[in-house]
Amino acid sequence: MAYRCPKGQGEAEKIIAECGLRNADYNGEKAFCNPKSEIRNPKLKTMEFTEDQILRYSRHILLPEVGGDGQEKILNARVVLVGAGGLGSPVGYYLAAAGVGTIGVIDNDRVEISNLQRQIAHNTNRIGVFKADSAKETYETLNHDVKVVTHKERLTSANIKDIIKDYDIVVDGSDNFPTRYLVNDACVMLKKTLVSAAVFRFEGQVMTIFPGQGPCYRCLFEIPPPPGMVPSCQEAGILGVVTGVIGTIQATEVIKAILGIGEPLKGRLLLWNALEMSFRTVKVPRNRECPVCGDKPTLTELIDYEWFCSMSH
């Protein structure tokens, strides 16, 4: 993955070559995306924002909790979106606006007219285009500091680890249980922060998973519901704005995690209902007998559950 440097790629590569870092370390602070590096390189203290970056990110820099060094963490962060649909679209939009340097988009569907009621990364001219390509165009046009890496594949037990290993944070915006469980299990196994969410009609839920520190999705719901029990996405319907609200909350969780500020939705499931216009949070304990993140995990291989939601076209 490319390292993003306000001085340009050439300068970044030079510094990385000199100090032997894959992700350079600004301000002598441990960079979020490089947990293993304790190396302090005084050269990096001289890194400067471009004039455009000072203007573009000025409202972030003004915040005491963000500042210039926080913005640099955002520029260095690598986040991957599972799905560029209703949830993934606004997540990617706000992450691109915030300047997240590398955004991966995993989706092998193409844009359809029925998506456009909620999937704001796409537009009418993009019908028939791969959603990953459409999202790349939208996000990179919004912010040239952002590099979008497209993964036009369906996630399976065979490819997921390879795809997500290069990212710091995973955002689940998938619309089906097999993917949701696959992503949860892979993130636990690779110790990746996961911002998981789901929407249904007028409601949505979000939880952020820090493997080893709090509960995972399986601590909450140990196994997927049986096929046929939950109406598929196409049958149930969804109010478009619900994906916007929930996706924007996911993006907020991602940025807080990059910056290490505030209280994440760790061990708390956030529930939002549009008709009641109410938020509530439910405490979720870590299950010590959880098959994937418990004290003695029994699930050590990834599972490809049967696709029961009528899958995309």
Next chain:
Amino acid sequence: MADEIKIDKTIDIRGQICPYTFVRSKLAIEKMNVGEVLEIILDHKPAVENVPKSMENEGQKVLKIEQTGEKEWHIVVRKDKEKPKK
């Protein structure tokens, strides 16, 4: 003593207006160590109030505000605090 403040870094941000006067001052002081002193030269009158106020809000110490010309001010700030962690 007030006349003998040792300046560690000076930024000339004449031509800049709010909020970029503070944005640039903040970026400069972030890269400095606690105890070091930053001098800011500016010509945007509202910033003469706003920059010191914002610096104090973030825990820094304003040592001096001086008008040095018809439209020129020098603000001297000592870094007292790294940014909050949470």
